[in-house]
Amino acid sequence: MSWLDLFTTKVRDAYRSYDEFGNFYGCQSVSGDETLLKEVRTHLNGYLDSDVGMLMSFARAVNQFDEDGCGFFAQILGQKKHKMDIKKMEIFPVVHGTRALALKAKISKTNTSERIAQLSQMGLIEQQLSQDVSEALVYLMNTRLKDGLLALKHNQELAPNHIDTENLSTLERDLLKNALQVVKRFKHHVSSQFNLHHA
Incomplete structure (x- = not known):
């Protein structure tokens, strides 16, 4: 062999x-x-x-952590919890949803931003959503990095992928809320593309 x-x-x-x-x-x-x-x-x-069902099953993971996001807007607005697993709740759905759409379209690119751009060029993601998702992903990744560096600077325990919303300015919180809304729209788009609402 x-x-x-x-x-x-x-x-x-x-x-x-x-x-x-x-x-x-x-x-x-x-x-x-x-x-x-x-x-x-x-x-x-x-x-x-x-294997048509494989792509649907693969794409289903985009909604895997929906329960963790329930009520998070209330938390951001200053109630109770201030920690958020930004990778699980927001970065993963974008990366995985893009991967699923790229698989369906047989896109060979491996970079998430390049995949999003090509999906938009092929008409598989509306141009505005494509731009919003790309910008949200950059913001979320930068926020994760900034929070991790802040924890290191203050000799705090590093919790990879967790951000402390108390460390965010009012503007940063607004940007985070906007990014969360964009990710929600994108998850809905992916779910529609794979008929996950009916699965």
């Missing part, structure tokens, strides 16, 4: 695990023969073409 056959078998097995599948789909060749990865990707696309 050739190396390519072994790797293709490994990909087929990973195809059954959404996490591994998503990770593989986002990988890039860093050295060696790039055509091998392209060949395995072609093989993977063949699985997708013959």
